[in-house]
Amino acid sequence: MSVPTRTERESDLTLTEAAPVRRTLPPWAPYAALAVAIAVGGTVTLAGVSAGLGAVLTVVLYVACVVTVSRLVEGPRKAKDRAVTTVVTSAFLLALAPLISVLATVISRGTARMDVEFFTFSMRGVVGEGGGVYHAITGTLMITGLATLISVPVGMLCGVYLVEYAKGRLATVITFFVDVMTGIPSIVAGLFAYALFALILGPGVRMGLMGAVALSVLMIPVVVRSTEEMLKLVPNELREAAYALAVPKWRMILKVVIPTALAGIATGVTLAIARVIGETAPLLVTVGITQSVNLNPFDGRMATLPVSAYYQYVNPGVPPDPSLDRAWSAALLLIIIVMALNLVARLISHRFAPKSGG
């Protein structure tokens, strides 16, 4: 049998004493380059060029510096590796920029009305200053809650169907349509829900449930997708283990598969809630707006945080500032709610995540 003979190659390297030694850059080298780059970028910025351009210059300079030196000392492969590392890190920092900017904007403008009245009063009878979003908080929680009540069972069951039951064409078709469903524009979902209810209950109908149905159209595909992905990750061995214990399929799914995937599903559900809790357009056409508290989701208009923020922003009173303050504070409140939900999901994940270590 023939064994491949050693082929000589350009970057061939051996560790014998005789062989040329390829060096690595000392660990401080990238930092030195970064310092130089920042110094130059900073100077240029101070000299009057815009900060953005300065930052770009800094990064470009750093990459050029590191790659050139690395190429000379360590060879092209290592240089490319370092370049990619820099690009990947900068990309991440770049993505943080809008996040920080959005949060800074919302926080700086939204703290104006983070007071007790804001959380405990509705806008009933309020003109100008004061008032609150109590009615919108209850509305948002109820409508989103209802949408969750509709979407989570349907979405999870559909995910279960796709992973555990579906075979052949129907599964492919449903998977495909779930993808299509994720692309329904939110306003179309709202119009659809409106048309559906108008068909049954006559024109002009407005109720919280309609909004919940519209939001469900947006939410279900997200829940299905995440459930499906998470269930797929559950190893088949666990299913077999349960079957071998004579566990009926439905119990196996409920007691073994879903608990194992629960952490991931919880994260997916929060993502889905986050996706819809801030929706404005579908609620505009389905639940409308009111200035008063309405705790009955089956009759009449309800206020919601995004819609009331939207109207406060679009049609403020005179002077506009109290309305705008309320709008930004409602926006901040929305973000806080979603963050709190995220935290809950993390706790659930932590509680239910499969444990392997002791």
Added chain:
Amino acid sequence: MPLSETPSAVARPRLRAGDRVFAGLSTGAGLLILFVLAGVAAFLLVEAWPALTAPPEEVPGGRGVALYVWPLLFGTALSAVFALLIAAPLAVTIALFVTYYAPRALAQGLGYLIDLLAAVPSIIYGLWGFTVLAPATVGPSGWLADNLGFIPLFAGPVSATGRTMLVAILVLAVMILPIITAVVREAFRQVPRLHEEAARALGATQWEMLRMAVLPFGRSAIIGASMLGLGRALGETMAVTIVLSVSGGVTVNLISSGNPSTIAADIALQFPESTGLAVNTLIASGLVLFAVTFAVNMAARTVINRRSEFSGAN
């Protein structure tokens, strides 16, 4: 240990009630989704029909549905495709950063930070884009027009307020970034260690390992995630409505104030004051968007399936 010695233990009818109920429920849920979609499609068709069959001069704009929708479709595609072109590579790099570059202790927290972007309601993105991002782009846009004006994208004249297609694209990109990142990140997390080690053992650098083992493994997830993001960008309503200055025909000029609207934004802008055939026309444009989403997903499936035997899903 007690065991029912009776042979009857092996002699009960086929399917248990529990199984039947549960299988029925989940199948029902799957079918329900088909029904909902069929409902949405039927609603769009029925409501769009009067506009599709109406004489062109009665449709808003007076030149028929096709010519009404065309600039909107163009604007929708322009904004969504560019947003995707920005967001998808960025999302993949961020997912790589979180899974392979960030210090392990930080990775989870950093992932959470990016997820936070998904928690910002779209109306806030709209307001942020309007009040913060748009003014900030006026200067750089001027620079683009002066220096790169020969490229049609940056032809100018520059908008005085910055509420341009460029800003709409950037806002959309930021909005879809966390969605794509989250899906791709999960896919990267599932890359078997074995494959990473295989690459490393061959003497691959970090980047070569990623290119050899991780990126191909995540390929279908990257495409799928991009489709999710594209779907969101195509259908985004409020942010575009607030941010974009829509008063132009079909143009690829990204930095002037005359921009084509998008289908979803146009519906949101025109619906409140529309009656009769105008409403039908708006819904016809929604139908077109639905068809586009359909086609895009179809194409994505085809791409994914073409190399499915190399997907590593076995």
Added chain:
Amino acid sequence: ANEGSAEESELAGTISGAGASSQQAAQQAWTAGFQDQYPDVTVNYDPIGSGGGREQFVSGGSDFGGTDAYLDDDELAAAQDRCADFIEVPLYISPVAIVFNLDGVDELNLSPRTIAGIFNQDITEWDDPAIAEDNPDAELPSLPISPVNRSDESGTTENFLEYLTAAAGDAWPHEPSGDWPVGGGEAAQGTSGVVEAVRNGDGTIGYADASQAGDLSTVAVGVGDEFVNYSPEAASTVLDVSERVEGRGENSFAYELARDTTEEGTYPIVLVSYGLACTEYDDDQVGELVREYFTFMASEEGQQQAAENAGSAPISDELREQITPAIEAIGAT
């Protein structure tokens, strides 16, 4: 969470209206004042837009409506189907200001033809002779003009366009409609969007409900030989010199506004928004509530509250006298 004052009253129940977004701020003041008087009453107003408001009203989807334009013939027929007789009264009059943001220029006089030229993008530079002629004292920079219009279909746009059509002659070649007819300019959503866009740019000019103009400079508009800046009084005068549209029944107070008026002290760019109601409701209680609510909106107190919160121009006493019988006919059966 908050309580109204505990005044004795026998009125109770909920009525909902929908329509023009221009009325939103005024409606907020009216509902607040009305609910203050009748704590057991809830009035909702959904600012879904005039078109939606008219459609919902004629189809029976809302108890009352608000609209920036009176019903057209088809809608009129449908409304008469829904109601025994329907009621259409002007309740909200608001000047539309032309706002601009130009470094170093705080006051600007523009004749109707110049305004039309600017918004039609025929006049593109601030130092254009047409502008300079009306403003001999201003230092006009050589800067491109960025006209800002509404991107959504709106009553404000329609009223502004009606003004241009009537007052600018052949300088304005477009038909009035709720949609902005000229492409390529800056467009923004809603009154606040236009105001914000004008504020954020340099060399921008736009039109917006005057109450939202805030600290922006506004244009004095040429009327006859003088230039008039907007004021509530100047705006409400327009209605007094305008013709009521005939043949719509005794309870319809639709006006063909005299945009081209040369009457001294009038400000011709105004938006008039109407309230829609029926003379007959299936539910007598609803009829009673709507009547009381309309009475309140039209009252001096109601108009004053709207003026404070929405910057509108209160309707004149003569007009109130004319429309009172119509309002009293609501829910008459």
Added chain:
Amino acid sequence: MAKHIQVKDLDIYYDEFLAVQGVSMTIEPRSVTALIGPSGCGKSTFLRSLNRMHELVPKARVEGQVAINGRDIYGSNVDPVDVRSEIGMVFQRPNPFPTMSIYENVAAGIRLNNVRMKRSELDDLVERSLRSANLWNEVKDRLHRPGGGISGGQQQRLCIARAIAVDPAVLLMDEPCSALDPISTQAIEDLINDLKPDYTIVIVTHNMQQAARVSDTTGFFNLADVGQPGQLIEMDTTAKIFSAPREQATEDYITGRFG
């Protein structure tokens, strides 16, 4: 409680592909039967058909008969769930439920089937099963720790404890030691010996020595040729198979110097 198994003319298909052909055998109660043979010859496939686990593979199906104590498990009114409650199974790779504690893993067969049992009885059953699986001493102090947090060999024994806790008549084991080191292997072989008096045990193994050590009867599977279905070539007492097999193929396979 041990039961005898009779297989007659069993063909097993994956969709159109015939994986195993014409197997007939009798498995005696209270004995250990080893199945050996080269990779891909259908040992696992055959084993899984004994408790209808192959049905989990879409389009897999069998023709022929498998009877447990005379009763055909493929009869039209037989519920596979009931079959599996008679026949326990241990897999090649240990698969404890990661969301459950060690205790819950052992109790899983009972808990998941909603059998009502007093807490003390259950405690008792868990202890007995873990003792039988030779694991009690190692885990008795951490019964409520996660089932995934123990070593591979311990996990495998945990799975065995889980399987015997529901007290099946038959125990099927598919290469239960292939992932284990010699010491854990020894523990499991000892366990098989201990269980023999009460159970019918069928074990698949690649390891000839192991087959020789633990089984009473050995069956040799082979492929006639590549692409051909697997067949049972020869089955006899283990002593006979390893000393004087009837078939040349068996002898070739066994005398290969493999490990």
Added chain:
Amino acid sequence: MAKHIQVKDLDIYYDEFLAVQGVSMTIEPRSVTALIGPSGCGKSTFLRSLNRMHELVPKARVEGQVAINGRDIYGSNVDPVDVRSEIGMVFQRPNPFPTMSIYENVAAGIRLNNVRMKRSELDDLVERSLRSANLWNEVKDRLHRPGGGISGGQQQRLCIARAIAVDPAVLLMDEPCSALDPISTQAIEDLINDLKPDYTIVIVTHNMQQAARVSDTTGFFNLADVGQPGQLIEMDTTAKIFSAPREQATEDYITGRFG
């Protein structure tokens, strides 16, 4: 091209946990060295420290020296990437890249360095490597099918072909046959014999017979006690270890009747 390896006083830590302690050994070029020992005694850990693969585990670190042909691979300016391209590795579970074809799998390592190799040269090299791994005949007609679509034993040989295609000086194998049936095992053992004249081979195995069959030198690892670090107990020629080990622990382990 084979190289000798010298290990001196090597301690390997996972974070604070000392997994392997004080190992010193010399591995001769052109020889096969087998590492045996009970589960968890650190064989894999030690093997992975020879090409710095342990560094992929967060917080894993070594103290001591490993020199290949006299050069310390842990020297401050040595790049682990270069070390690994000198020292190939084959893992317990076959891990071909599922996203690549069989051909691309073999070419994967070469592509890293020789971006510009002629197509025909590459074809040639792939064929030679596959022939060496005893796989050519089985796959020559489907070189462009996915690397994941072949049987387990074939996948393992594919991984070996991939490892030897880059022509490393040293080949490390961590239980390469534990997932394989006897026939595939035989093929791989044959391959090791074929490779011996050109490579330095280190193989970890649970299978004493296999160690006896393929290796020239055997090292026995053991744990002093549970929780204690693994240590190299004894290392000598294979013949010596299996006939007359110096240490009692070695003898106990080897004479256990394990398989």
